[in-house]
Amino acid sequence: MLKHIRNRAVSGLAGIGIAATLLVAPAAISAQQPVIPEGETISSWVENGQNGRYLLQMLEGEVPAGETAMTGVILSDTDCAPDADGINHCKNEIRLENGSVIKGTNNHRMSVNRCLKPGETVTVSPLNDGWAVVLTSEHEATR
Template identity: 75%
Template sequence: MKKTFSASAIAALGLAAALLAAPAAYSAEQPAIPAGETISTWVENGENGRYLLQLLEGGVPAGETEITGTILSDTDCAPDADGINHCKNEIRLEDGSVLKGVNNHRMSVNRCLKPGETVKVSQLADGWAVVLIEDATESR
């Protein structure tokens, strides 16, 4: 009986360790949401037409707090293991520059940014911008 208990205890500990490690593996795919942001999970990103965009290239020009832009592209939207989409977007800003970023969101909850639509872009933090759809009532 002692050997059976020991084997069961070891198996239970192994299962517990595997279960505790699983969320860490999934969360490794998700970037951390910047401190002070209004969303608590990527599922919320895009609510009311407000998207947090992880910048890859470019940003809001120095001296500007907000600038108008046009969505050029929305690609690579396959979901990850958590069902979060990491869509790549390009936005041409009114000064002619192009911003490139990743829109981490759940497409089934909040739609993707649409090529051709007009948005307002503001710098949030280093490496992050907020993209606001001009007609937020259309965001649903």
């Protein structure tokens, strides 16, 4: 009888531990991802790239001040292995029409929305400090 009570207590504690882990896991997962810029309509990085509209987290360079949008060509798409949450943090280089090159991270789930393709012509617009919007031809088709 005592052994049965002890086994039930251990099972109950294990269940509490599993439940606590499941409750904390979403907070740990979201802590790994960059915060989506305020005012954006996507609720998670899984949606980034929907209809050809990508938020690009800037690493180097910027869209020149005073420009609302510039044409650019994707030069590279690298380091696309997904993280533990299945989100890809692809590194992109884009040559803008003025000849400058910007570098950024495209946080997205490539099984839902494709990567930016080297050689592809895009439109790049500044969003706010540290962020830009990249529009592909798919975005133009949805207008």
